[in-house]
Amino acid sequence: MTKQIGLFLFILVAACSSMAQKSQSVFFGQASGITGQNTAYVDTGLTSEVSKLKSENKAFNLSLWSTLIPTITIVASPLGLIAGPSMGYFYGGAPGRGWLGIGIRTAGVGGMIVSFAASWDCSGSECGTGLAFFTLGAAITVGSAIYDIATVKSIVRKHNQSLRKTGWMITPKFLAKHKAGILELRLRF
Secondary structure, three states: OHHHHHHHHHHHHHHHHHHHOOOOEEEEEEOOOOOOOEEEEEEOOOOOHHHHOOOHHHHHHHHHHHHHHHHHOOOOHHHHHHHHHHHHHHHOOOHHHHHHHHHHHHHHHHHHHHHHHHOOOOOHHHHHHHHHHHHHHHHHHHHHHHHHHHHHHHHHHHHHHHHOOOEEEEEEEEEOOOOEEEEEEEEEO
16 A cells, blocks of 8 residues: 555655646747748757746646545555645745645644554554544644645746746757757846
């Protein structure tokens, strides 16, 4: 069962990570500096700012449904509670925030497991401490999941705003027709 949960987590993270990666696209435009003619070129990674903007609603839905669907199945509920709320962060360009949430929820579930194991053979009033730690671990896990789902839209909004700031970037391009590479300078103001 542990292997199945691990495999499910791997597939879930890989799927959301691949959704967040940029794919190569062919654009038509002026290839200045090479021929001066309109020609096709391949964007090798840095696409236009408009295509980098992420949907707040899509991030929210990824976090919500990646949490609820595994939780409903009961067997995968720890996985849904640990990794599910972070899926919107991986999509939305904030993987560090996603991993932080996974770490917090893993610590909460770990606390639940340790307290359960420590109070396995207790009886009567001896079980109070184990129950308190179990409840604390559950509160950390569920509270972190709810917080991450509730705040994913604002994190994606901040990410999108950071892409709109002024600045410059150099983008490598490949001219398919001429089999040559160029560097494109983009200015944002």
